[in-house]
Amino acid sequence: MAGERRRATAVDVARLAGVSQSAVSRCFTEGGSVSAEMRTRVLEAARRLSYRPNAIARSLTTRRTNLIGVVMGDLDGPFQPYLFETLTRGLASRGKQPLLVRGDPADALDGPAMAALDYQVDAVVVTAGSVSPAAIRGLMALGVPLLLYGRAVEADGVDSICCDNPLGARLVAQALVAGGHRRIAYLGGRPSAFSEQERGSAFRAALAELGLPLAATGEGDYTYDSGHREALRLLAGPDRPDALFCGNDAMAFGALDAARTALGLRVPEDLSIVGFDDVPMAAWPSFSLTTIRNPVDNIVAILLDMLERRLADPDAPTVLHRPAPVLVRRGSARL
Known part of the structure; x- marks a missing residue:
C-alpha cells in the first residue's frame, strides 16, 4: 500500500552505520566479536530506524528459536x-x-x-x-x-x-485430625488426573492410619462450579461432615461459598475447609483459605x-x- 512504512532490515542499519551487514549481525549476536565503538554506532542506527533482528532468520543460523x-x-x-x-x-x-x-x-x-x-x-x-x-x-x-x-x-x-502430592494430602489429614475433626469428607477432581490419583489415595491412606474412615466423598472437575455443586450435596444431610478437604483451591472456593451463602454455615466454627495449591486468591480476606502450598x-x-x-x-x-x-x-x- 502506498505510504506504508517498510520494516527496517539489517541492510538499512548497515548502510546508516557505515558498516557491513555481517557487522550488524555480530552486534546483535551474544558474544559476537565487534569493537565497542562499532557496537555503539550500529545500535544507534538501529534505534533511529526502529530495527529489530529477525528471530526466524537468526534461527536458521543458530538453530535455536528461543x-x-x-x-x-x-x-x-x-x-x-x-x-x-x-x-x-x-x-x-x-x-x-x-x-x-x-x-x-x-x-x-x-x-x-x-x-x-x-x-x-x-x-x-x-x-x-x-x-x-x-x-x-x-x-x-x-x-x-x-x-x-x-x-x-x-x-x-x-x-x-x-x-509431592502424597505429602500434601498427609499434611491435611494429620492437621484435621489433630484439630479434633472426626467426620472428614474429601472432594476430589477428575479421577483420570495424576494429581487426583495421588492426592485422593494418600488422603484416604493417611486417615486410615489415624483410625478414621472418610465420612463422605465427592467428585468434581477442579472448577469452582463443581466445588459449589458437590459441597451442597455433601453438606446437606443430617450427618454433615465437620471438615472438607478439596483437591484444589478452585473447588474449595466453590465449597466455601456454598457453605456460607447457600447453607448458612459458619466457617470454620461449623465446618473446616482446606484446599490445595495456594493460588493468590486463597489469601484474599473473603476466602482466607487454609490450603497446601504447591510451590x-x-x-x-x-x-x-x-x-x-x-x-x-x-x-x-x-x-x-x-x-x-x-x-x-x-x-x-x-x-
Missing part, C-alpha cells in the same frame, strides 16, 4: 493462569518466549495444536491435566526436549517435576534449570523432582 511450546488445558480457573504467568516471566528472564498450545486431557493433541508446534520450538513443556498419555507419547516423537510439569513420568529423555515459584525455577540443562545436553540423564509442599494455615479451618 520459542518454548507450553501445552496447557483450561485457563478459566485460578491455577493455570497463575502458573502460565510465572512460567512466562521465568522464560523471559532467560531470553525465551512461550508458544501457548491448547490441550485437552480427554483427547490426543489435534491437528491445529500440533501445527502450532511446527514453529521449530526448542522444547515443549506439558502441564498437568492438559493432554492424555497418548498425546504425551506423540509429543515424545517430535524429537525435541520434553518436560512435564505436575506429572511424574519415567521415560528416557523426558524430565519431570511435580509437587509454583520454586517449581518453575527448577523447571527452567532443567530446561537449560536439557538444551545444553540432550543426552543428559533423565531427572524427576518432587518439591515438598507446606500447609498454609488461614481462617477457613480449625487447626
Whole structure:
C-alpha cells in the first residue's frame, strides 16, 4: 500500500552505520566479536530506524528459536493462569518466549495444536491435566526436549517435576485430625488426573492410619462450579461432615461459598475447609483459605534449570523432582 512504512532490515542499519551487514549481525549476536565503538554506532542506527533482528532468520543460523511450546488445558480457573504467568516471566528472564498450545486431557493433541508446534520450538513443556498419555507419547516423537510439569513420568529423555502430592494430602489429614475433626469428607477432581490419583489415595491412606474412615466423598472437575455443586450435596444431610478437604483451591472456593451463602454455615466454627495449591486468591480476606502450598515459584525455577540443562545436553540423564509442599494455615479451618 502506498505510504506504508517498510520494516527496517539489517541492510538499512548497515548502510546508516557505515558498516557491513555481517557487522550488524555480530552486534546483535551474544558474544559476537565487534569493537565497542562499532557496537555503539550500529545500535544507534538501529534505534533511529526502529530495527529489530529477525528471530526466524537468526534461527536458521543458530538453530535455536528461543520459542518454548507450553501445552496447557483450561485457563478459566485460578491455577493455570497463575502458573502460565510465572512460567512466562521465568522464560523471559532467560531470553525465551512461550508458544501457548491448547490441550485437552480427554483427547490426543489435534491437528491445529500440533501445527502450532511446527514453529521449530526448542522444547515443549506439558502441564498437568492438559493432554492424555497418548498425546504425551506423540509429543515424545517430535524429537525435541520434553518436560512435564505436575506429572511424574519415567521415560528416557523426558524430565519431570511435580509437587509431592502424597505429602500434601498427609499434611491435611494429620492437621484435621489433630484439630479434633472426626467426620472428614474429601472432594476430589477428575479421577483420570495424576494429581487426583495421588492426592485422593494418600488422603484416604493417611486417615486410615489415624483410625478414621472418610465420612463422605465427592467428585468434581477442579472448577469452582463443581466445588459449589458437590459441597451442597455433601453438606446437606443430617450427618454433615465437620471438615472438607478439596483437591484444589478452585473447588474449595466453590465449597466455601456454598457453605456460607447457600447453607448458612459458619466457617470454620461449623465446618473446616482446606484446599490445595495456594493460588493468590486463597489469601484474599473473603476466602482466607487454609490450603497446601504447591510451590509454583520454586517449581518453575527448577523447571527452567532443567530446561537449560536439557538444551545444553540432550543426552543428559533423565531427572524427576518432587518439591515438598507446606500447609498454609488461614481462617477457613480449625487447626
